Amino acid sequence: MSQTRTIQRAMSRRSMLKLVGGSGLALAATACAAAAPAPPTAAPTAAPAVPTAVPAKPITTIDWWTVTSADIGSQAQQEALIAEFNKLSAKTGAMVKPTFLPDDGFSEKMTTVLGTGTGVPDVSTIVVDSWFPAASDLRDLIARDKVDINQYAKTFFDTRCRFGEKIIGLPITVGATMYFYNKAMFDAKGLKHPEWGYTMQQWLADAVKMTDRSKKIFGAAMPTRLWRGEFFAFGAKPMSDDGKTVEGYMNGPKTIKAFEFMVDLVESGAVPTKAEFDVLRTEGTGPIDLFNTGRLGFAGLNNGQFDQVDKAGVKFGLIHNPAVEGEDIFTNAWTLQLGIPAASKNRDAAWEYVKWLTSEPGQRFLMNNRNGAYTPPMPALWPDHPGKKDPRLDFFFKIIGTTRHVWEFAGKFPYFAKATRPGQDLYDGIYAGKIKRADVKSELDKLVAPMQKIVDEERAKLGLK
């Protein structure tokens, strides 16, 4: 009780309630004024640039959910893009209002709204497999407006924009993971720089030579997750080409080799610890900060990261994902599908934006406004790329044009990510040093039944025989 009395002396009931209530009301009033919806930043300030004789359409404002990224650009760059589109609003009948989301929460937010079917954006990238069924089929609009889908790089379009018979989006940007190698580290050890055809064994041997664990310098990094290009490079597949059978594939001889190589890589000591790697890698790419600090010989990074490495002052070369003799070279290459959720109430207006952004004017604007950091999915525009004099861009075009893409296989099956998820634990176990080479086969055997169950269930849900 004495403690209570002390507190009573310090603050009377009335003063406390006044304080809490008063500050709450004051803050509420301030924020309502401050947080009132601002007009879209990209709203056109000038009269629409269309002939006055054309009757203006009623304008629909559409909501575009986006993130700031190396793929599409900074907030300012995207706002400039939207301003460009909004100039056409009298003609298109659409105005875009962007919602910039944190990259970390984008998937969670989309999954929530698509799951409930409410509160969906009108336009978004439809990048996660589980979202595909919730995307609008664009074939009728493509046919109506005679959009030529052959203008897009075929592999990218076919692997990411199609979902069964449907077309669920049109592509923006192309990117690919390449192996960046630190030239100074190679030279310091007197190693020959990698050339086209560079193999897994060469990679492992060079990585070991560059590693100095006492200085926390590592030769290479592990692939960021299971079933990246490094696995397909062995000819491995988690299931049959028709996507029905797991037995003989997930535990097949080529998959076993791929997993055994990962054990070798971990046991070589040439890669950072799992803890370091988990913290420092970015989504889908290797630990760029380690590479930029000169502590990593090889890092799987992408074309959107050239300038970051340049800024860090690291002299680097590029090579494809290491290859395996007798097998194709594989690359993790991607495009982003810009689509319209089926629950959007503004499908026609949303289509106007999707159509414009994925057409030549929109793509050319993005390409020129990004100082060469953006590559459109239209090969016809590549000769005009602002960064065309950069030999690294040539290498990037060679990679995406001549190697096999991971998505050629993975993109065929909307259940690929879900079906292969059980294997991630095994991969993590290998990285943590808990799985030995001799155990790989039996561990893979154990995965077959749970993966087959998922495949069967997902195919049944999708109505696939």
Place this chain on the structure above:
Amino acid sequence: MAAITSTRAGFRGSQKWQTRLNVLATLAALTLLAVLVVGIPMGWMVTTALKERTPIFAWPPVVWPNPVRFEHFTETLTAIPLLQFSLNTLVLCALSIVGRMASCSIVAFSFARLRFPGRNILFAVLLSTLMIPSQMILIPQFALFKTVGLVDVFNGYLPLVLPSFFGNAFFVFLMRQYIMTIPRELDEAARIDGASTLQVFWRIIMPLCKPPLVVITVLTFLWTWNEFMHPLIYITQFDSYTIQLGLNMLKGRFNIQWNLIMAGSLMAVVPCVVLYFFTQRYIVGGIASVGIKG
């Protein structure tokens, strides 16, 4: 004989001192460990905020930033409107605190003082909700708010604040336990003087409940200030973002600006530290005084 007794006593005395010293040394070591566990990440945050990007992950670690980059703070404020986001978050905190204090206190009073059928069962049901992970109710709650048309109200703030006005199992438990430590004689005396139940609650119980109310205030502030997922789901206007959403805007898919994130985080930590500084004696008192009577 007297000499032997005195020697024994001296020996026992020195043993006692030795034991005390051991206890003190253990406590000091544990305290030092706790300080290191908290202090090293905090120190890393401070130095990272002031470093250029490349030395952040250098090995051996570069402890002192050279050159010191204070401009990371201004760069962070330029990159995202952190002050606006802070103000938005303060509004949410204030409204959530008001809601939690109002609802939890009255529910806790009912459980502690009123007799009604099924009281214990209801209390058990309430406590069992503590075991439901918040992620599990995220989607159903969103669907519910969307169905009743509340999602976009006040820039998405209403669905964030409204649940606070319907209590919180942990805080109800906390307050109920505290109220049960207040002698019933006080209520009875007030009733003899003609006070109604509400008057007993408002005039007798509430003035004595400041310690748990302060705990509710501080914890609600911290939870709301640091909340990421719910604001992410409900807020769609960039200008209405909370501070955690804002800080996450600095983390790109292929590029994490560690020094700016740390500068922003450092600024974001300040209100929490200030609040704790001014309320720590209430928090300790509030939590310690709960559970004396079950």
